[in-house]
Amino acid sequence: MTRRPSPRVFGRAPIPCVSALRGVDRRAVLAGGLAGGLAAALPLPGRAAGAASRRFEVLRDGDPIGEQVTSVTRDGEALEVTVRVRILVKVLGIGAYRYELDSRERWEGGRLVSLDGETNDDGERQVATVRREGGRLVSSGTWSGEVPDGAATTTYWTPDFLQRGTWISTQTGRPLAVSVAQAGAAEIPGPSGALAVQRWQVSGDIDLALFYDDRGEWMGSAFDAGGETARFRALDAAPALAPLWG
Numbered sequence: 001m002t003r004r005p006s007p008r009v010f011g012r013a014p015i016p017c018v019s020a021l022r023g024v025d026r027r028a029v030l031a032g033g034l035a036g037g038l039a040a041a042l043p044l045p046g047r048a049a050g051a052a053s054r055r056f057e058v059l060r061d062g063d064p065i066g067e068q069v070t071s072v073t074r075d076g077e078a079l080e081v082t083v084r085v086r087i088l089v090k091v092l093g094i095g096a097y098r099y100e101l102d103s104r105e106r107w108e109g110g111r112l113v114s115l116d117g118e119t120n121d122d123g124e125r126q127v128a129t130v131r132r133e134g135g136r137l138v139s140s141g142t143w144s145g146e147v148p149d150g151a152a153t154t155t156y157w158t159p160d161f162l163q164r165g166t167w168i169s170t171q172t173g174r175p176l177a178v179s180v181a182q183a184g185a186a187e188i189p190g191p192s193g194a195l196a197v198q199r200w201q202v203s204g205d206i207d208l209a210l211f212y213d214d215r216g217e218w219m220g221s222a223f224d225a226g227g228e229t230a231r232f233r234a235l236d237a238a239p240a241l242a243p244l245w246g
Contacts, residue, residue, distance in 0.1 A: 005167040049102035061228040074244045079107040103170040117170040143174035158245040176205035216242040
């Protein structure tokens with residue numbers, strides 16, 4: 001019989017830009033030499049203007065349970081990223097667990113300017129509110145305090161984030177220390193069949209695998225969710241998101 005997933009399992013942070021489905025809270029610093037590995041393994045996208053979105057299917061133990069949409073818009077030096085996640089787990093046809101997240105972040109010159117996120121974790125509301133105040137990032141949401149300048153977020157959409165040792169939870173605004181290591185070539189289900197990707201293993205306050213194709217496009221993730229495997233699988237490969245970072 002299918003067991004009801006607990007909020008502890010779903011309400012943490014491997015989901016791109018969320019913090020659901022399994023854990024969120026990370027520790028450690030990037031291993032030295034990662035930047036060189038990234039440069040060799042992933043392309044460096046050039047500056048671009050415009051907008052693009054990508055849909056992801058969320059699966060738990062192979063069963064579809066939801067969807068995420070990541071949208072990126074560039075206007076000159078300003079970059080905006082929005083994420084919408086909707087997850088509904090059913091047991092015997094009845095909704096047993098619901099997770100919803102909406103977040104919006106603004107960047108300028110590769111630095112986070114603001115982050116706003118609101119999450120409904122099966123009835124529990126959590127908020128991420130981060131603002132740049134001078135040379136500091138300050139979080140005043142569910143988690144309050146100062147965030148290291150140069151931090152990324154748990155949206156994963158650009159490989160640039162792999163070079164940063166702190167990620168901010170878009171669910172709570174909490175800074176998460178991570179270590180990232182290249183884990184070799186892999187093959188995952190893609191929008192139109194098997195897709196060749198590079199696997200990056202994240203550990204510390206988060207434990208998950210991230211997958212990027214040869215364009216540097218984030219195409220999915222995988223992590224343990226209470227003894228089962230949770231996955232995010234890209235449903236489309238175009239238009240490209242990564243060039244909008246540059």
